[in-house]
Amino acid sequence: MSLEVIRPDYRTRAQVILEEMRDRISTGVLAPGTRLLLKPISEEFGCSEIPVREALRALQAEGLITVIPHTGAFVSAPNIDELVELTEVRSILEPEATVAAAPYIDAVMIAKLRDMLAEMRTLGEQNAAQEYGRLNRRFHTFILDKTPNQKMAALVKDLWGQADRGRLVYKKGPGFLGESMRQHTEIVDAIESKDLARLREIVAAHSQYGLNAVRSLAAEAALDSSATAVSK
Incomplete structure (x- = not known):
């Protein structure tokens, strides 16, 4: 008899941040041009800046934000x-x-x-x-x-x-x-x-x-x- 292993629906902190920030951008809560700062985001989600950086990299890969060196991350304008x-x-x-x-x-x-x-x-x-x-x-x-x-x-x-x-x-x-x-x-x-x-x-x-x-x-x-x- 085989046993089915039920795995919990686990999401990392970076995934939680990514999904929430993606949702805010997609619905216009975060408007194009909005600057995304590491510290306020990490404080909101109760974590270090490491998962925030990971989430921002994913948002950048999806084209939702633009990262300007030595300046910061900004919400991109939609195509x-x-x-x-x-x-x-x-x-x-x-x-x-x-x-x-x-x-x-x-x-x-x-x-x-x-x-x-x-x-x-x-x-x-x-x-x-x-x-x-x-x-x-x-x-x-x-x-x-x-x-x-x-x-x-x-x-x-x-x-x-x-x-x-x-x-x-x-x-x-x-x-x-x-x-x-x-x-x-x-x-x-x-x-x-x-x-x-x-x-x-x-x-x-x-x-x-x-x-x-x-x-x-x-x-x-x-x-x-x-x-x-x-x-x-």
Whole structure:
């Protein structure tokens, strides 16, 4: 008889710092240009500067921060054009992955999704962009995990990861969050009713909504760049 070894979900201090700082950058809590200082970060997380340095090196490798010798580490500006391209690809794949998952989502899972919706609704009403964006990712990942074609699911998740800074759209305010919330509710309703044609239509519209929001970020970034150039 073989025994299954259950390993604890252990994360090093550097991993904890990395994930939290990545999340803050992706949601705009840490804006481009923000300087990241070792001492305040180490004090916040109750550790030495060694794991902080390790986390910053990982953030630099991911392109989320820029390290200037003898000056410091700064949050990098997002590559909006790349975000648009990644979101375009995801908007094609995610509706199919979601429809493929729907037949495998039972009543217990529907209840779990509705619990997430209730939490998302509260966060939206509070305009809690960072927390809403984090839970939005969990919502879609929960559905993708039920897709029998896990290669397609992995592709969509990878696109989510590469375009993580697209979560900046959740800072667009209560109106954006309210519409996003309505669409999530329709997704769960369609899954529960097993209306796959309607589900594909809703998820495609939801993906397009996110894509349009990212394109809006690109337009705003271009305007900011033009205004800066004129002021000089």
